[in-house]
Amino acid sequence: MRPVYIGLSPNLEFDDVILAIRTLMLGAEGHGRDNVEKWFENYLGDGHGAVTFNSGRSAEWAILKALGIGAGDEVLIQAFTCVAVPNSIRWLGATPVYVDVEERGFNMNAIDLEKRITEKSRAVIVQHTFGKSADLEAIGRVCRKHKLVMIEDCAHALGATYKGQKVGTFGAAAFFSLGLDKVVSSVFGGVAVSRDKTLLKKIRGIEKELPENNRGWIIQQLLHPIITGVMMPTYNLGIGKLGLWLAMSLGIISKAVYPEERMGEKPDVFPARYANEIAVLGFNQLKKLERFNQHRRDIANIYGDGHLEKGNIYLKFSFISDKADEILKLAKQKGWILGNWYDKVVTPAANLEAVGYITGSCPRAEKIAGKVINLPTYIGLDLDQAKQIREGVREWLK
Numbered sequence: 001m002r003p004v005y006i007g008l009s010p011n012l013e014f015d016d017v018i019l020a021i022r023t024l025m026l027g028a029e030g031h032g033r034d035n036v037e038k039w040f041e042n043y044l045g046d047g048h049g050a051v052t053f054n055s056g057r058s059a060e061w062a063i064l065k066a067l068g069i070g071a072g073d074e075v076l077i078q079a080f081t082c083v084a085v086p087n088s089i090r091w092l093g094a095t096p097v098y099v100d101v102e103e104r105g106f107n108m109n110a111i112d113l114e115k116r117i118t119e120k121s122r123a124v125i126v127q128h129t130f131g132k133s134a135d136l137e138a139i140g141r142v143c144r145k146h147k148l149v150m151i152e153d154c155a156h157a158l159g160a161t162y163k164g165q166k167v168g169t170f171g172a173a174a175f176f177s178l179g180l181d182k183v184v185s186s187v188f189g190g191v192a193v194s195r196d197k198t199l200l201k202k203i204r205g206i207e208k209e210l211p212e213n214n215r216g217w218i219i220q221q222l223l224h225p226i227i228t229g230v231m232m233p234t235y236n237l238g239i240g241k242l243g244l245w246l247a248m249s250l251g252i253i254s255k256a257v258y259p260e261e262r263m264g265e266k267p268d269v270f271p272a273r274y275a276n277e278i279a280v281l282g283f284n285q286l287k288k289l290e291r292f293n294q295h296r297r298d299i300a301n302i303y304g305d306g307h308l309e310k311g312n313i314y315l316k317f318s319f320i321s322d323k324a325d326e327i328l329k330l331a332k333q334k335g336w337i338l339g340n341w342y343d344k345v346v347t348p349a350a351n352l353e354a355v356g357y358i359t360g361s362c363p364r365a366e367k368i369a370g371k372v373i374n375l376p377t378y379i380g381l382d383l384d385q386a387k388q389i390r391e392g393v394r395e396w397l398k
Helices: 014-026 032-044 056-066 084-090 110-116 136-145 197-209 215-237 239-249 276-286 289-303 324-333 363-368 383-397
Strands: 049-053 074-078 095-099 121-127 149-153 173-177 190-194 317-320 372-375
Touching: 014 215, 014 276, 032 049, 032 190, 032 276, 049 056, 049 197, 056 084, 056 149, 056 173, 056 190, 056 197, 074 084, 084 095, 095 110, 110 136, 121 136, 136 149, 190 197, 215 239, 215 276, 276 289, 289 317, 289 383, 324 372, 324 383, 372 383
Parallel strands: 074 095, 074 121, 121 149, 149 173
Antiparallel strands: 049 190, 173 190, 317 372
C-alpha cells in the first residue's frame, strides 16, 4: 500500500507541487489574495464579505478585535479544541471560558454553555469539529437570549451544512482555516467572513494595519508542499520519514502549531496578512473543494457502511474507543498514520493552566480526549485502501 497519513499536507496533489515550485522560482502570478476573498464571497453569497489573513487564528483574533473584545471580557469556547482558539482570545487580554461537549459528539453542549455565562461574557465561538456542524439552533437561541455575539469556527468545516444552510452563514461572523491539515490548504491561511458591513469594514481596517510575513517565512511555506510531495512516496521505506523529520527539525518547513503556542504564548508570525505567494496555493485548492469533499463522503461511506450524517463533510471519520492507543500503534506498524485529534481537551497545549483550562471543569471533553481515532478521508486515499483500513480497525476492535 501507498503510505497512509493524516496530518502532513493530506490534500496535496501533483499540480500543487508544481505550482509551489513555480511560485518559489518566479513569484506569485495574478492576485491570489483577492481571488481567495472573492471565492469565499461567491461561495457564501447573501452579501457576505471576506478578509484574508495568514492563519485561522489571525482571522479569529481580527474578528474579536473588531468587536471590541479585550481585557475583562470573556469568550466562551468548547473544550476539546486546538490551542490556537483560546490563544487568539488571550492575545487581546480577554479570557477564554471552556464549555463541555455534547453527550454523544464532539461539539459544544448548549445546556452547559448557558451555565457558563456571566456578566462578563461577550461572545461565543461555535466550533464545527471534524466537519460536522454544531447544534446551531440551540446555541443560537442561548446567544440571542443572553445578547452574546455568535462566531462560527469553520476551520474543519468548509463545505459543511446545517439543515441545508452552509456553515459560516449563521453567526455575526465566522472564520475559516487553510492550514496544512484542513479541508483545503495553503499550508497557512485564514479567512474572516461576515455579512455585517460595519463589522467587515473594521476587520478590513485591522487587516490593512497588519504586517506581511517576511520572505523567509513565505519561502518556508512554499517549500512545504515541495518537500512533502517528494518525501511522502518513500515514507514507509523510512527515507521519506527521515527526510520530513529533518526538514521540520531544521526549520526548513514549519509545523501546524508553533512551540510558543503550546505554552500559551504568541509567536511573532501571528497575526499577519495573507501573503499573495501562498494565497495562490490556497486559491488552487479552493477550486477543488467539491471534488475533495465528495471524495471524503465516499470514503466515509465505506467506513460507516453507508450510514452518513447529512451535511457532514468528514474532514476526518472519527470515533471513540478505549483501545485508541493500541489501535494507533497497530496501525502504525502497518504504515497507517492515523490521527488522534484530540488527545487533550486543549491540544497540543504543553500546560493546560497556561491556556486557562481548569482540570475537571469539562468532564465529558476530558473523558473522550485521548480516546478519539481519526480515520483518513483525504483525496490521495483510494477506496481499496479505505476498505483495508476499515477491516483492520474492525479486527483490532474485536
